[in-house]
Each structure stands twice: as C-alpha cells, then as structure tokens.
Amino acid sequence: xxxxxxxxxxxxxxxxxxxxxxxxxDRLPAPNKRIFNRFDIVLFALCCLGLLIYLIESESxxxxxxxxxxxx
Amino acid sequence: MALAQAIRRSDAILxxxxxxxxxxxxxxxxxxxxxxVTGIRAMTPWPVRVVTLAWLVVCVIWLRAGMGRxxxxxxxxxxxxxxxxxxxxxxxLFLLLNTLISFPSGFDAIxxxxxxPLEWLRNGGVWPMDPDPLMAQPANAELLSLPALSIHNEALxxxxxxxxxxxxxxxVYSIALRFTxxxxxxxxxxxxxxxxxxxxxQTFSSYTDLFGTSMLFAAAALFMAYCExxxxxxxxxxxxxxxLSFGTKPCFWPYCVLxxxxxxxxxxxxKAYALMxxxxxxxxxxxxxxxxxxxxxxxxxxxxxxxxxxxIALNGLDRSNFVDPHGTGxxxxxxxxxxxxxxxxxxxxxxxxxxxxxxxxxxxxxxVPSLLVACIAAVQVRRVAVLVALFAVSWLVWWxxxxxVLRFGLPVIILMCLFGAxxxxxxxxxxxxxxxxxxxxxxxALGCLMCLTTPARDFVERIRAHSWSRAVYYGYPDIVDQxxxxxxxxxxxxxxSNFILEGRNLTNVVVTLPESAKPAxxxxxxxxxxxxxxxxxxxxxxxxxxxxxxYDGVPRSIHPxxxxxxxxxxxxxxxxxxxxxxx
Numbered sequence: 001x002x003x004x005x006x007x008x009x010x011x012x013x014x015x016x017x018x019x020x021x022x023x024x025x026d027r028l029p030a031p032n033k034r035i036f037n038r039f040d041i042v043l044f045a046l047c048c049l050g051l052l053i054y055l056i057e058s059e060s061x062x063x064x065x066x067x068x069x070x071x072x
Numbered sequence: 073m074a075l076a077q078a079i080r081r082s083d084a085i086l087x088x089x090x091x092x093x094x095x096x097x098x099x100x101x102x103x104x105x106x107x108x109v110t111g112i113r114a115m116t117p118w119p120v121r122v123v124t125l126a127w128l129v130v131c132v133i134w135l136r137a138g139m140g141r142x143x144x145x146x147x148x149x150x151x152x153x154x155x156x157x158x159x160x161x162x163x164x165l166f167l168l169l170n171t172l173i174s175f176p177s178g179f180d181a182i183x184x185x186x187x188x189p190l191e192w193l194r195n196g197g198v199w200p201m202d203p204d205p206l207m208a209q210p211a212n213a214e215l216l217s218l219p220a221l222s223i224h225n226e227a228l229x230x231x232x233x234x235x236x237x238x239x240x241x242x243x244v245y246s247i248a249l250r251f252t253x254x255x256x257x258x259x260x261x262x263x264x265x266x267x268x269x270x271x272x273x274q275t276f277s278s279y280t281d282l283f284g285t286s287m288l289f290a291a292a293a294l295f296m297a298y299c300e301x302x303x304x305x306x307x308x309x310x311x312x313x314x315x316l317s318f319g320t321k322p323c324f325w326p327y328c329v330l331x332x333x334x335x336x337x338x339x340x341x342x343k344a345y346a347l348m349x350x351x352x353x354x355x356x357x358x359x360x361x362x363x364x365x366x367x368x369x370x371x372x373x374x375x376x377x378x379x380x381x382x383x384i385a386l387n388g389l390d391r392s393n394f395v396d397p398h399g400t401g402x403x404x405x406x407x408x409x410x411x412x413x414x415x416x417x418x419x420x421x422x423x424x425x426x427x428x429x430x431x432x433x434x435x436x437x438x439x440v441p442s443l444l445v446a447c448i449a450a451v452q453v454r455r456v457a458v459l460v461a462l463f464a465v466s467w468l469v470w471w472x473x474x475x476x477v478l479r480f481g482l483p484v485i486i487l488m489c490l491f492g493a494x495x496x497x498x499x500x501x502x503x504x505x506x507x508x509x510x511x512x513x514x515x516x517a518l519g520c521l522m523c524l525t526t527p528a529r530d531f532v533e534r535i536r537a538h539s540w541s542r543a544v545y546y547g548y549p550d551i552v553d554q555x556x557x558x559x560x561x562x563x564x565x566x567x568x569s570n571f572i573l574e575g576r577n578l579t580n581v582v583v584t585l586p587e588s589a590k591p592a593x594x595x596x597x598x599x600x601x602x603x604x605x606x607x608x609x610x611x612x613x614x615x616x617x618x619x620x621x622x623y624d625g626v627p628r629s630i631h632p633x634x635x636x637x638x639x640x641x642x643x644x645x646x647x648x649x650x651x652x653x654x655x
Contacts, residue, residue, distance in 0.1 A: 043441040054436035060424040
C-alpha cells in the first residue's frame with residue numbers, strides 16, 4: 001500500500017468507515033500552502049477590525065487600564 | 073494516526089468522565105430519594121461522605137487503568153502546543169490556586185447555589201422544598217457542592233464546575249475534530265472557549281450555567297461518537313448527559329429539547345426506535361427527583377415555572393419573574409445588544425467581567441468571520457448546516473424566551489466558538505495561519521490578564537491585611553466565627569448573604585425574617601444572635617430592648633472603602649441557642 005492509498009474496511013476490518021477516512025487523511029501528504037484569496041483577506045481584515053474595535057470601545061479595556069494605573 | 077488517536081482519546085476520556093459525574097449525582101440523588109420516599113434523613117454529612125469516598129475510589133481505579141499501557145492517558149502531554157492554550161492554562165492554574173486558599177465568591181453562588189446544599193444537609197434531604205421559588209428549581213449542579221460542604225471545606229465547593237469546564241473543553245475539542253479533521257482547528261476552538269472571561273470565572277464559582285452547558289455539549293460529542301462507532305453505550309451516555317443538563321436549570325430545557333430533537337431525528341432516520349425510546353427515558357431520569365419533589369409540593373412538576381396550556385393551568389411564576397430586565401448581564405432588546413462582544417458595557421458601574429458577563433478580546437476578534445465561514449460551509453456540508461440551524465434556533469430561544477441573559481446564552485456562545493474551528497480550518501492552508509494564531513494568542517492572553525486582575529488584587533489585599541481569615545475576606549466581624557456551634561443568627565444585613573454569616577466551618581444556623589415583618593418581630597424569634605450593618609437605627613432601637621450588644625464597630629476587610637459599621641447582638645435567651653440542629 002502506498003502512503004497515499006486510501007484505507008478500506010477490507011484492509012482493516014476492525015475499524016469503521018469514518019475512521020478509515022480519518023486515517024486516510026492522516027496518511028495523505030500535507031497539502032501545499034495555497035496563497036490566500038480575496039475572501040481570506042476579508043476574513044483576516046474582519047478579525048483585525050474586531051480586535052481593534054474591542055481595544056478602542058470595550059469597557060473591559062478601560063477597566064484594565066484603570067486597574068493597571070494607565071491614564072488615558 | 074494523530075487525528076484518529078486524538079478522536080479516540082477524547083471520546084474515551086469524555087465518556088468516562090460523564091459516567092463518573094453521573095454516578096456521583098445518581099448516588100447523591102439516591103440519598104434524596106430515600107428521604108423523600110421513606111422520611112429517613114439520608115442526606116446528612118456522613119452518608120454524603122461515604123458516597124464521596126466510594127466515588128473517589130472508583131475515580132482512582134479508573135485513573136490507574138487509564139494511565140496504564142493502552143489507556144486513554146498513556147503518553148498524554150499536559151503542555152498544549154497552542155500558545156493561546158498555554159496562556160489560558162496559566163490563568164486557570166492561578167485561579168485554581170487562588171480558589172484553594174480563598175472562599176466562595178459570586179453573588180448568586182453565595183446567595184442561592186451554596187445555601188441550597190447547606191439546607192439539604194441540615195434537613196437530611198431535598199424536602200421540604202425551599203419557599204423561595206428561585207430556590208425550587210432543578211439543582212443537579214448544586215449536588216456537586218455537597219461532598220465539600222459535608223466536610224466543611226469551602227475551598228473545594230466550586231470544583232464541581234471546574235470539572236464542568238474540563239468536560240466542556242473536551243467536548244468542544246471532540247466535536248471540532250469531527251467537523252474539521254484538524255487538531256489545530258480543534259485547539260483553536262477550545263482556546264476560544266476557555267479564554268471567555270465568563271467561563272474563566274464560572275469555572276471556579278458555584279454558578280450552574282457552565283455545568284449545564286458542559287453536559288449539553290458532552291451529549292452532542294458522545295452522540296457524534298455513537299453515529300460513527302455505533303456503540304449503544306455512547307448513545308446512552310449522551311442521553312444521560314443531556315438529562316443532567318435538563319435537571320440543572322429551566323433555562324436549559326429549550327436547548328435540551330432542541331438537541332434531543334436532533335438526536336431523535338437521527339435515530340428515527342436510522343430506524344433505531346428502541347434506542348430512541350431508551351434515550352428519552354435516560355434523558356428524564358436525572359431530572360426526575362426535582363420534578364417529583366415539585367409535583368408533591370405544588371402539584372406542578374415544572375414549578376417554579378407556571379404552565380398555562382389550554383385547559384391546563386399549573387401554579388408558579390411567569391418567565392418574566394425569573395429575570396430582572398435591568399439586571400447584570402441582561403442585554404437590552406435593541407441592536408446595542410449585538411455590539412456587546414466588542415463593547416462589553418457595564419450595568420452597575422462595576423467590573424465588566426465576572427460570572428455574569430464578559431466574552432473577552434479573542435471572541436470579539438473571531439466571532440464575525442467564524443459565523444461567516446460557518447454560513448458559507450453550511451451551504452456545502454450537510455452536518456455544518458445542522459450545526460448552523462441549531463445555532464440559529466438556539467439564538468432565537470436566547471433572544472426571546474430567555475430574555476437575552478448572557479449566561480443563559482452560553483450554549484449559543486459555545487456554538488459560535490465551534491464555528492471558529494471551521495474558520496481556522498479554512499485559514500490553515502494559507503499563509504495567514506500564523507497571523508491568525510498570533511491574534512488568538514494575543515486575545516486570549518489579554519482576556520486572561522483581565523480576568524486575573526480582580527483575584528490578584530484581592531490576593532494582594534489579603535497579604536497587606538496580614539490575614540487569610542474568612543472574616544477579613546468577606547468583611548464581617550470576627551465574633552461571628554466565634555459563636556458556639558449551632559448558634560442561631562438572625563441576619564439583618566442586606567448585603568450579606570446567609571451563607572457568609574454561617575461563619576468559619578459553616579457552624580452557625582442563619583435565619584431571616586420576611587420582608588413584611590414589623591420591627592417588633594425582631595424580638596419575637598428564637599434566635600440566639602442578631603446581626604445588623606450600616607444605618608439601621610430603628611432596628612437597633614428595638615434590638616436593644618431584648619438583646620445585649622456584643623460588637624459595634626467596623627470590621628477589618630480586604631475592601632476597606634466599602635466596609636460599614638456592624639453590630640452583633642446576643643438575645644437574653646441565647647444560652648439555649650447551641651441546641652439547634654447543626655451539621
């Protein structure tokens with residue numbers, strides 16, 4: 001069996017169908033890193049925006065700043 | 073093999089922990105049933121201690137078996153690979169140590185959730201039902217405080233919830249693994265969950281929301297495992313876990329019905345009718361004790377919830393009585409509520425994160441992109457569509473019937489964290505993987521830092537006060553701890569709960585008067601002592617006529633700025649007080 005060949009229940013009768021799929025996924029070579037597309041960039045921008053809004057607007061950050069003695 | 077091993081291991085650990093928790097809860101419920109049916113006071117400290125000891129022996133046997141060769145703990149690394157999980161781990165460790173040297177905290181915990189098990193230990197069972205409707209709710213989670221309270225140990229009472237946090241983390245890991253088949257994505261999801269300030273605080277408190285939520289997701293994880301392996305025991309464990317959640321609090325009823333709806337649909341489509349019937353029965357068993365008690369006491373098994381369906385009208389309270397719309401952690405009906413994860417506004421000018429509130433920076437960073445990715449994936453993958461549908465209905469339930477109380481929405485929040493795994497799965501194959509990981513680590517670290525400020529401040533104040541006593545921690549007079557065991561104390565301190573005035577080793581018996589009681593009633597009771605605080609001139613004038621003043625002053629406290637003047641009185645007939653029942 002080659003490393004990328006799928007595992008079937010016939011080869012390993014003790015494991016279930018889903019486990020066959022999982023173990024096959026484990027044996028597959030790691031996919032090449034793809035370059036992110038526009039939607040990935042939008043998602044990442046949303047993450048950064050979310051954190052930024054939190055840092056600016058959150059009462060929690062103001063509370064933490066007060067606790068740590070930071071004036072603003 | 074790493075993925076298959078991770079799934080197998082998480083399933084094995086989860087199913088064992090769920091059975092262990094169930095065994096303890098069923099054993100304690102058996103004591104309560106004995107009292108309810110026969111009248112024998114079985115839920116007193118000694119039977120509880122014996123049950124706990126037997127349970128601990130079972131735990132040790134299981135742990136030894138699990139650590140052996142081929143066991144689920146064999147070769148398990150306790151140091152997570154994710155930096156976010158490492159930061160969270162440090163925070164949890166600090167809070168655990170702080171809990172072990174502190175006393176119970178959290179308003180609801182010391183006002184309701186810990187008073188109930190104290191009451192049970194004194195009555196020898198869960199009967200008679202507490203007259204306060206809010207204390208008459210199902211209380212599986214409160215049962216977990218009994219072992220620690222039976223040995224008068226307050227440091228350990230919150231550890232039942234710590235077990236709940238562990239179960240929740242494993243469940244989320246297991247579910248996320250199945251949805252993404254990527255260990256890093258599952259860890260991402262777990263980091264989002266354990267980094268939530270509300271979870272961090274509830275882990276070491278006696279609030280019940282975390283326990284109910286953890287059992288809900290344990291049920292989901294175990295059912296998914298059953299669907300893959302076909303082992304009936306996994307389906308039974310899933311139903312029992314769902315039942316434990318059902319018997320935790322009425323706010324979990326709609327979620328449990330929803331989750332069970334999905335389970336029943338899958339079993340029906342597989343033509344597993346017998347298993348579906350058994351599951352429905354197992355779902356009901358963990359909540360049966362509370363329904364039976366409430367049926368006997370009020371004629372309404374679902375008391376304190378009033379039921380008005382067609383000709384059926386059972387007494388109780390309307391849903392609105394359970395929630396103060398302006399209370400802490402209750403989001404408004406406007407769009408402002410949707411901005412809460414970013415704004416985290418405060419309700420009472422207090423701290424913005426505790427057992428009631430606070431979702432933290434990591435959640436604020438990832439919830440929108442995660443939801444977006446989940447909605448897109450739902451179009452392509454059927455089981456993601458089921459998860460998104462479950463989220464949508466749960467959100468509507470939380471927004472409507474559950475009045476947008478943040479902690480009642482924990483299942484909705486956890487589902488959103490699960491979407492985080494789908495988001496990470498998408499990003500993981502791109503070079504954005506590292507920046508996203510860095511954002512998660514930074515957000516989790518910041519969230520944990522925020523959560524540590526209050527306990528760390530209290531810790532420093534205790535060092536400054538050169539005192540580790542309970543009296544200084546809560547800010548009440550030392551004399552309350554020195555009263556003879558079994559002393560009956562009349563509580564006239566508005567801000568202090570009865571639990572606090574139980575004193576060191578919980579040996580006082582604290583009583584209150586109804587709100588409608590006239591000042592003259594202060595001298596009518598059988599109490600040995602009375603405690604007042606602040607500006608209570610009228611009460612003090614009455615008390616001076618029938619009791620002698622033992623203490624008048626401002627006690628030492630770790631919060632000196634808000635400490636007021638206290639007075640402790642001793643009634644003339646106080647010598648009889650020590651004869652009252654104690655445990």
